[in-house]
Amino acid sequence: MSKADSCCKVGRVAEEYDLSPGLSDETLDEQLKYRWLGSEEYPEMSHRTLVDWLHKHLLRTRYTEHGRSTLEPHLESDYEAIKDAESDNHHAVLSDLETDGIDGEKLLDDFVSPATMYRHLTECLDVEKRRKQQSDATSDRNKLEYVESTAEMYISDLLSSWENKGKVPHASDADTTVRIYLECPECAKQTNIRTVQQQGYVCEDHMLAQSEHST
Ligand SMILES: [Zn+2]
Ligand SMILES: [Zn+2]
Structure with a gap:
């Protein structure tokens, strides 16, 4: 397979890190597809979870090359600190990585956004996530x-x-x-659509208990 042109940032990063998904013969793209769809005995993951999965994979690959511990709790806490520039440990972890010869800023640069992952799945890999029952x-x-x-x-x-x-x-x-907000036509109060779903109304003053009118 030609490595000349990568499909997008996901493809480029996968090539650059030479990501292989471990024991199986599956390619990284096959794994992304199976995990997204929840097929081939993989638990289904959202594209956002797949982003984290991919990033930890990047970390594990670099860590292994540089002899840094890849124990899950260690990797997890490093990852949280690397991806969040606001985190208290961000700079501490980056300089700790540096002592192991790992460029943490570069890792961060190579992280992909959920939108990029979504596009890689749907456009580069042409995977369609069917709605199951x-x-x-x-x-x-x-x-x-x-x-x-x-x-x-x-x-x-x-x-x-x-x-x-x-x-x-x-x-x-x-x-x-x-974030999607719904607005009450009466008083223009705005409520997040997820909150609306949970609480069951858009505006408690004007859009509540419709059934009272109909009875
Ligand atoms: Zn792609
Ligand atoms: Zn209202």
């Missing part, structure tokens, strides 16, 4: 996740284009969080 709650949650991921994907395209045109420098470095 699910409970209503799961299916609603998946629809919401789908809408949010798609929005994140389009927004990240937009940000890249702003950055490329010089409109907004470093726009693509920004973290994007898509």
Whole structure:
């Protein structure tokens, strides 16, 4: 297989780190696909969980090369500190990595966003996540996740284009969080759609207990 052009950042990083998924013969892309779909006896993972899975894989690969411990609790706490630049331990862990000859900033640079992972799965690998028979709650949650991921994907395209045109420098470095709010037509109170799902109403003053009117 030609290694000349990688499909996207996920492909590039996988090649650069020469990621192999361990004992099995499966390629990394096969593993990503199976894990996302929850097929071939893998538990189903969301694309966000797959991002963490991939990143820890990067860490494990570099750590092994540099003789740093890859014990799960150690790796996990390093990972949390590396990915969160605000974390108290961020700089401590980066300089500790440096003593082992590992460039933590570079690792962080190579991390991919959930939107990139989603695009790699759906566009590069052309995987379609079929809706299985699910409970209503799961299916609603998946629809919401789908809408949010798609929005994140389009927004990240937009940000890249702003950055490329010089409109907004470093726009693509920004973290994007898509939150959907529903607004009460009466008083314009806004409530997060996930909160609405949990509490069962948009506005407690104007959109509650509709059944009282109909009885
Ligand atoms: Zn890709
Ligand atoms: Zn209201």
